[in-house]
Amino acid sequence: MSATTAEQAGRRIEEVLDRLAEKGDAEACAAAEEVVRVLMEFYGSGIARVVELLGRPAARPPADPLDPLLADELVASLLNLHDLHPEDAQTRIDRALSTLPQPLENAGFDPVTGVLRLRATASTGCGCSGTQESVRQSAVDALACFAPEVTGVELEGRAPREPALLQIGTRPSPAGADGRSPAAL
Missing domain, CATH: 3.30.300.130 (Fe-S cluster assembly (FSCA))
Known part of the structure; x- marks a missing residue:
């Protein structure tokens, strides 16, 4: 598969949008432009995230240099979308x-x-x-x-039941306030 340059991709997108505009369906043309806009935002966010992750100073480098990228939801989703996730x-x-x-x-x-x-x-x-x-x-x-x-x-199923909460507190003293046992009173 040969890599498409930004110029080639832009030209192809313009051609498709022009063909839609020629048909006179303003609603379809607006929807197509929105799709292009959303995809550009998605890929732009993904590229920005890659740059951010690669630019972070690390206290120590990860064992696998790809790990920060593979652990990121946005980058992982882009890799999966194109069947590139290792x-x-x-x-x-x-x-x-x-x-x-x-x-x-x-x-x-x-x-x-x-x-x-x-x-x-x-x-x-x-x-x-x-x-x-x-x-x-x-x-x-x-x-x-x-x-x-x-x-x-x-x-x-259900999660294992946790044990009942035990209340920990002090017991009433067996002796009265004057130190005598309640039986002696």
């Missing part, structure tokens, strides 16, 4: 799960269906369905950037 699906799934505030365990990924089963490894709150759904949704959001081949997420 990590395999399992590594990217693990990376996505490590970004979540709730601990989730990979209970199996089916590459044929795109479904990833997850298991909560700690309590995710009160146990109400809204909380479980928010945990699932945060996993879906992280996976969209790091592992887009995951097209469905199922949260298995």
Whole structure:
């Protein structure tokens, strides 16, 4: 695949927009221009993020110089979009799960269906369905950037119950205020 220069890409975009304008469909022309604008913003943000990450001074260099880029959601999504991400699906799934505030365990990924089963490894709150759904949704959001081949997420069972909260306090003294036992009173 030969690299397209910015000039070539710009010329091709202008040709397509001109063809749309010739057809006289102002709505289609406006939509096409918006698509170009959104894509330019997306790629511009991605390139800016790469420059920012590469320009950060590091206390010590990472073992893998690509790691800061691969750990970034925006850069990872661009690499995945163009099938350029060097990590395999399992590594990217693990990376996505490590970004979540709730601990989730990979209970199996089916590459044929795109479904990833997850298991909560700690309590995710009160146990109400809204909380479980928010945990699932945060996993879906992280996976969209790091592992887009995951097209469905199922949260298995419930999290293990945490032990009941024990109240720690002082016991009433067996002796009365004057030091005598209550039985002696």
